[in-house]
Amino acid sequence: MIRIKSHIKVIVFDVYGTLYNVHSVVKKCDELYPGKGKELSELWRRKQLEYSFLRQLMGTYEPFHKITKDALMFSCKALDLPFNEEKTHLLLDAYLHLTLFEEAEQVLSVLKDKQLAVFSNGSLDMLEPLIKESPLKRMDITMISVDEGKVFKPTSMAYQLVLKKLHVSREEVLFVSSNTWDIAGAKNFGFNTAWINREEKVFDHLDVSPDDEYSNLLCLLDEISDPF
Amino acid sequence: MIRIKSHIKVIVFDVYGTLYNVHSVVKKCDELYPGKGKELSELWRRKQLEYSFLRQLMGTYEPFHKITKDALMFSCKALDLPFNEEKTHLLLDAYLHLTLFEEAEQVLSVLKDKQLAVFSNGSLDMLEPLIKESPLKRMDITMISVDEGKVFKPTSMAYQLVLKKLHVSREEVLFVSSNTWDIAGAKNFGFNTAWINREEKVFDHLDVSPDDEYSNLLCLLDEISDPF
Numbered sequence: 001m002i003r004i005k006s007h008i009k010v011i012v013f014d015v016y017g018t019l020y021n022v023h024s025v026v027k028k029c030d031e032l033y034p035g036k037g038k039e040l041s042e043l044w045r046r047k048q049l050e051y052s053f054l055r056q057l058m059g060t061y062e063p064f065h066k067i068t069k070d071a072l073m074f075s076c077k078a079l080d081l082p083f084n085e086e087k088t089h090l091l092l093d094a095y096l097h098l099t100l101f102e103e104a105e106q107v108l109s110v111l112k113d114k115q116l117a118v119f120s121n122g123s124l125d126m127l128e129p130l131i132k133e134s135p136l137k138r139m140d141i142t143m144i145s146v147d148e149g150k151v152f153k154p155t156s157m158a159y160q161l162v163l164k165k166l167h168v169s170r171e172e173v174l175f176v177s178s179n180t181w182d183i184a185g186a187k188n189f190g191f192n193t194a195w196i197n198r199e200e201k202v203f204d205h206l207d208v209s210p211d212d213e214y215s216n217l218l219c220l221l222d223e224i225s226d227p228f
Numbered sequence: 229m230i231r232i233k234s235h236i237k238v239i240v241f242d243v244y245g246t247l248y249n250v251h252s253v254v255k256k257c258d259e260l261y262p263g264k265g266k267e268l269s270e271l272w273r274r275k276q277l278e279y280s281f282l283r284q285l286m287g288t289y290e291p292f293h294k295i296t297k298d299a300l301m302f303s304c305k306a307l308d309l310p311f312n313e314e315k316t317h318l319l320l321d322a323y324l325h326l327t328l329f330e331e332a333e334q335v336l337s338v339l340k341d342k343q344l345a346v347f348s349n350g351s352l353d354m355l356e357p358l359i360k361e362s363p364l365k366r367m368d369i370t371m372i373s374v375d376e377g378k379v380f381k382p383t384s385m386a387y388q389l390v391l392k393k394l395h396v397s398r399e400e401v402l403f404v405s406s407n408t409w410d411i412a413g414a415k416n417f418g419f420n421t422a423w424i425n426r427e428e429k430v431f432d433h434l435d436v437s438p439d440d441e442y443s444n445l446l447c448l449l450d451e452i453s454d455p456f
Contacts, residue, residue, distance in 0.1 A: 050409075051432070054281070057382050058416045059383075073433050185285070202302060204282075205279070205301050
């Protein structure tokens with residue numbers, strides 16, 4: 001079990017799915033395509049991730065805002081949902097206003113004695129509006145985007161950006177994510193890891209396991225009072 | 229449009245989903261888990277691909293037979309399907325006896341004036357039993373596995389193995405695959421590409437398109453008599 005108080009200097013949070021609910025776009029999806037919101041939101045997210053992986057593998061990096069748009073276009077076509085510039089704009093705008101998970105603000109407030117950062121595959125033009133228009137705007141959080149190195153998670157080169165930006169060693173980082181591929185990459189790189197498993201999912205079989213698993217961010221606070 | 233007769237020296241086929249139907253395991257899946265065959269087969273295949281991508285990104289290569297087993301284990305757990313050593317063995321064995329697409333033998337027979345090869349993420353211990361126990365066993369086909377370079381498609385390093393093994397330049401290769409990510413990687417590398425789109429799918433939005441798209445392998449033969 002990780003003891004936050006001791007050797008951890010910085011707590012780094014993934015953004016999409018960890019602090020903000022990517023599926024909060026369902027509402028807008030359903031408004032534009034009644035009855036299809038969930039299906040569209042799920043395919044959109046799946047393709048968004050897949051495209052970031054494939055572009056990294058092919059060596060054809062593009063910022064996440066482009067990948068997010070490409071994934072949306074694909075998903076609409078694949079599900080036979082007619083789209084135009086206005087609908088696309090509305091859906092991409094919804095991605096800049098995702099819902100913050102309800103416990104996130106409280107948890108980050110309590111943890112503020114540590115250095116706090118977010119580290120995301122998202123580009124800054126997506127992360128800034130998202131964070132600056134949410135309750136987290138009042139907090140001192142360093143924003144790190146893979147776009148600074150033009151290399152996506154879960155490559156080790158990506159996680160290296162955190163060390164470079166925050167001047168810490170990997171053992172001093174607690175990395176928090178709800179994405180299994182992200183936890184696998186971070187653990188493989190050498191970070192301490194906490195997997196936020198909100199939906200009782202099974203962890204991926206990649207020969208690497210999270211140091212800790214919690215059902216939501218609140219559980220991180222239990223670690224603070226750990227006497228050891 | 230590609231003219232097979234002219235500058236193409238070698239025709240390289242992807243294996244899983246292109247020559248052999250990965251979803252022919254549905255029967256065995258359904259036998260072991262009645263009513264769950266399709267769902268298990270789909271998740272298994274999706275995770276198999278995802279794990280190959282993620283391991284390549286993380287730099288933790290393992291041969292495809294291990295990845296295939298890991299993906300199966302995950303899928304059974306995620307779908308709450310009880311498994312044991314016997315069931316696992318039966319399902320993995322089904323993967324060594326996938327059904328050859330019905331037109332494949334005829335097409336490869338007609339194309340045999342060209343050098344023919346298969347190039348797969350599969351390891352040789354999966355490809356050999358599969359091909360040697362199917363009608364393709366009688367044909368002169370060079371087997372190339374990414375395992376020789378320990379690097380998965382769709383990285384350019386992987387496709388490079390084809391050039392090294394067959395002593396051809398990338399312009400002399402016609403690469404045939406039903407997997408969009410594979411066509412994207414091959415085209416990005418510089419191969420001529422033919423996408424076999426059996427199910428009228430939408431091509432992925434990755435800023436790269438196949439040179440040609442066919443509804444099955446038979447259509448490749450139309451190219452042979454192309455007078456231009």
